Amino acid sequence: MHDRSRPPAIPNRYPAYDVLAKRNGPSWNDKTREVIAERLSVTATPQFFSASEFQLVQAIAARIVPQPSSRPPIPVAALVDRKLHADIADGYRTDGMPHHREAWRRGLGALEAEALAAFHRPFAELSEAMQDQLLQRAEAGELKAADWGDMPCEDFFKRRVLRDVVLAYYAHPTAWSEIGWGGPASPRGYVRLDFNERDPWESAEAKPGREAEAARINRHVR
C-alpha cells in the first residue's frame, strides 16, 4: 500500500485560475448560479449528524481528500451532511447494506468502537497514520466489531465513505479550479475541441518554468 499519511503534494498546475470568476458570465445560467450559491453557503453546522459524528466525519474526510492549508478548505463533511439531510440516495443498495443514512450512523459508530478498541482513543484524536491504518483495514474488510452488524466494513468504506466524501469534494468549485476544469457551461459551451486547444474562458495549464504566464492568462478567464 502506498503511503497515505504524507500531505498532498498538489502541483499548482492552474495558478490563479478560479472557476468562480466565470460565475456572472455567459458560462453560467440562473439555475446553476442558484445551485452553486446554495452549495457555497453551506456552513459547518451539521443538520443530519450529531456533533460527535460530525467531528468523526471531518476526520475521515481529511484522510480521504486531504486539503492543503494554503487555501480555505472545502467543507466536505458538511456537504456529506447536507446530502444525507436531503436524503439524496444512490438508487440501490447491495445485500446487507442498510439505507445510506442508517449505513453512515452505524458505520461511524463501528469505526469509533474500532478506534477505541485498537488505540483506546476516539478516531478523531488519533494520529493521521493510525487513522489511515483503520481506514485501510476497513477497506480490506478486516474490521469485525459487533457494531458493524451485518454491514460489511469494506462496503461501508467503499460504497458509502469513499463515494460520498469524494463526490462531496469534487462538487465544490475550489476542487474544480484545482484540476483546471472549465466548470459550469451553459449557455456558453466550448469552441476549441482539439488537442492542446483552449478557449479564452478555460484554464491555462502552467508548463514547467512558465507558471507566471499561466497565472497571467488565468487571471483574465471570465
Added chain:
Amino acid sequence: MSDDMSGDPQVTPRASGGRAPDVFRPGGWVPMRSYRDDETVDFVIVGTGAGGGTLACKLAEYGFSVVALDAGPYFRPLEDFASDESEQTKLYWTDDRISDGANPLQLGSNNSGKAVGGSTVHFAMVSLRFRPEWFKSRTLLGYGADWPIDWREMWSYYTEVEQALKISGPITYPWGPKRPRYPYRAHPLNAAARVLARGCEALGISWTETPLATLSAPRGLAHPCVYRGFCVAGCSTNAKQSALVTWIPRALAAGAEIRDLAMVGRIEVDDRDLVTGVHYHRNGGWHFQRARNVVVAGYAIETPRLLLNSATGRHRDGLANSSGLVGRNLMTQSNQAVWGLMDDEIRSYKGPPSLAITEHWNYADKGKDFFGGYAYMSQGPLPQLWANTLAQARGLWGARLVEEMTNYNHVAGLKIVGEMLPQERNRVTLADEVDQYGLRIPRVTYSWCDNDRRLIDHSLAFMTRALQAAGAKDIWTQDDDTCHLNGTARMGDDPRSSVVDADCRSWDIPNLWICDGSVFPTVGGVNPSLTIQAIACRTADRIRAMARRGELTGQRAERTRRAVHATSASA
C-alpha cells in the same frame, strides 16, 4: 419568469388543467388534451421514455386516445437544468432497490431515469443500429436467442427514428449493410475522440464519428449543440434529441395526455383475464385510470416489477407470466474501460462524451474467443464521475487521489458497450421491503457468465494496445462498470419461451403490451435506445393494422359492450 417557478416540478405535477410545460420556452405552456379517470381511453402507457414516449406519440398520431403516465417530473431543460453533476442527479431513478448476485449492478445513475422522457433525458445520445445477424443470433451466430422480427423490417424503422431525432452521423458508415444518410452531419471530433481514431489507425481497424442524437445544426426551436459536455447530466440547450423534446411534444400535439409524477403501482385485471386500467399515485393519493389497453414501458426493472406487483389470485406469479420468464434474462451491457494519460492536453469535458466509435468487434467474427460483440467509444467524464471512478475502480484515496485528479485534463479513455448473454438466473424479483408508495421494491440479481468475462478480457487487452498506440502512458483498466438494462420480458415466437410476441403484445393477456428494452431477447454490442424506439414505432404500426382489422381485444370488448347496450335499449 414563469408563473410556476414557485412550484417544484419534483413535488407538484406540471401537466394538468389542460396544459403541459413547453420544453422550448422558459415558463411556457402548450395545450394538452385531458381525460377523466373514468373515461376509458384506448391506451394507457406506463412510462414516457424511449419506449413509452415514442409509442404515445405514434399511437396518438394514429388517432387513438392515449394517456401516458410517468413517475418522474416534467422538466423544462432551459430553465430547470443546472450545469452541475450533483444537482442533476435529480434525473435519476433513485428509489430504493436491492442489488445482489456475484456481480451486483450499480443502479440509479447511468441506467435509470426518472423524468418525463425517461432515461433519454440523460442518455449519452449514442444511436446505433443492431448488426443484422443479431436478430437471429441463435441461428446464425450460435448464441443467445432469435428475435421474432426480420432485420430488414427493423432497418426501415431505424431510418424512421433517425429521421425523427435528426441524428448527426458520418457520411458513410464503415460497418454493416448500406443505410440512408444521417439527416444531420457528424459533430467535430474533440481530442479524446482523436485519441480513439489514432489507436484504430495504428491497429488497422476502422473507426468513425459516433451517430449521436444531438443536433449539429438548428432544428425548430432547439439549439444546436454547444459542446458543453454535460450530456449525461441533462442537456440544458435542447440540442439533445431526447423523448422529452421530440416524441412527447408531438404526442401532445396529436392529443395525448401526459401525467407527470404519476407512479403506477398496479395493473387491474378482470375475471375475463383482460386488463381494465391502472392504479396510479399522484397528488398524494391513489387513482384509477380506465383503459382498453395497457402498455408497460418502465424499462427492464420497473416493467417486471409492475407486472409482478400486479399479481392476483388468478395470476399468482404476476401478469403475463405463464412462461415464468417475467423478470428473467435481465441483460446489462459490459462497460469496461481503459484509461491513460496523454502528454497533450485533452480536456475531454468538452463536447459529447463519445464522439468517436469503432464497431470493429461487433462485425468481425474472427479473432474472438467469445460469443457476441462490443463497440468502444471515446470518453469524457466530468470531475465527480472521474474522481469516483479513480476511487472505486482504481482504489485511490488520500493524497494519491487528489494528486491524480490534477491530471484530469490529460486523461483519455476508451470504453466498451459489450454484449452480455441472456441468463435466466439474472433477474428481477420482489423484495419484502416497500418503497415510499408502499410498493414492494425490486431485487436485482446479476452474475456474469464465462462468456461475459472472455468478452471483457478481450476488449480490455485490445483497448490497452489501442491506447498505447495512440501515445498514452500510465494505462490502467476499469473492470467493474455496466450500462443499460434489457431483457426481462423477452419477445419471441413461442408463448412457453417468451413473454410477448413480435408486436410486444403479451401472450397471456391480449390487451396488455410491453414496449421498452425489456422485450429484447439479446442486447448486442450497441446502446439500445435506437432499437427501443424502432421497436416502439413498429409496435404502433402493428397496433394500427390490428385495429383496422378489428383485432384489438379492447376494441372487440367495446364493440360487444356497445352491442349489448343496443340490445338492452331496444328491448
Added chain:
Amino acid sequence: MSNDTDWLVGAGLALSAIAATAMLQPRGQTKVTQVPASLPRRAGPHPRASVRAARRLNRAAGLLAVSVLADSSVEHYRGSFKNKAMYTPLAVSALTLAMSAHGTADRRPWAHRLRDGSYLLAAATGLAGTGFHVYNVTKKVGGFSWQNLFYGAPLGAPMAILLSGLLGFCSERVRDTSRAQRPHVFGLPAARTIAAVTAAGLLGTSGEAGLLHFRGAFHNPFMAVPVTLPPIGAALLFNAAARDPDDDQNRAHPLTRAWMWLLAAMGFVGVGFHAYGVSRNMGGWRNWSQNILAGPPLPAPPSFTGLALAGLAALGLMREHPDA
C-alpha cells in the same frame, strides 16, 4: 494562446467594417468624371473607360480583401494563432485593402508599382495559404475525410485572397494598357480574362459555401441560395467571355449584369442570414464570444459581393471596349 490576441482581432474586424463602408460609398467625384452620355457608344479605345474599369476592379479586390481580413481574423482567432504564419492573411489582406482603396481613388492611367507588388503578394499568400490548409487537413487523423474538410482549415478560404490579388493585378494591367489599342492581361483580352477569372472564383466560392452548408445539413431552405445563384452567374460570365466580340447586340449583357447585381445583393443579405444563424445558437447574441465563432461566419458571404463587382467591372469594360 494568449488573450492578448483579442485586440488584434478586434482591430481587424473594425478595420474591415470601416473599409467595407468606405469601399461602397458612392463617390461624387466618380460621377463627375463619368463619360458623358453623349459620347458615341463605339468610340474605340478610350483610356478613361479603361481606368474606370481598373478602379472598379480595385474596388472589387478591396471588398474581397475586407472579407478575407474579417474572416481570417475570426477564424484564425478561433485557431488561437497557433502558428505565427496565421497572422499573414491579416497583414496581407489589410495591405491589399489599403492598396485597393488607393487604386480606387487613383485615376492615373498607369500601374502603380506598390499596388502591383502587394497584389502579387496577396496572390502568393493565397497559394501558400491553400498549401497550409491542405497540410492542416491531411495531418489530422482521418486525413482527407469529410470530418476534416468540415472542421479542419477550410481549403477554399485562402482562394479569396488569391482572387483579390489576381483581380487587383488584372486591374493594374488594364490601367497599364489603357492607352493601347485594347486593354489586355498578358496579351489576353482583359475584360474576357477577368470575366473568366471571376466566373471561376464564383464557382470556387460557391463550392466552399456548398461544403459548409452541407455540414449544416441545409437545415434552412435559404442555404441553397449561395449554391444555386452563383453557378448560374458563373455560367453567364463564361458565356459573356466567349461571345463573338463583333456581335454588337450582345455586348451589353443585360441579364449577366443584372445577375451580378443580384449576387452582390446576395452577399449582403447573406450576412443578415448568418447573423440570424448566430442568434439561433444557444444563448444567442448574449453568448457572442462563442456564437460568433461557432455560428455561421458573418464575414463569408460578402466575398460573393466582391466577385460580383469584379464581374460588373469586366462587363463594363467589355461594353466599352469591344475587343477587350
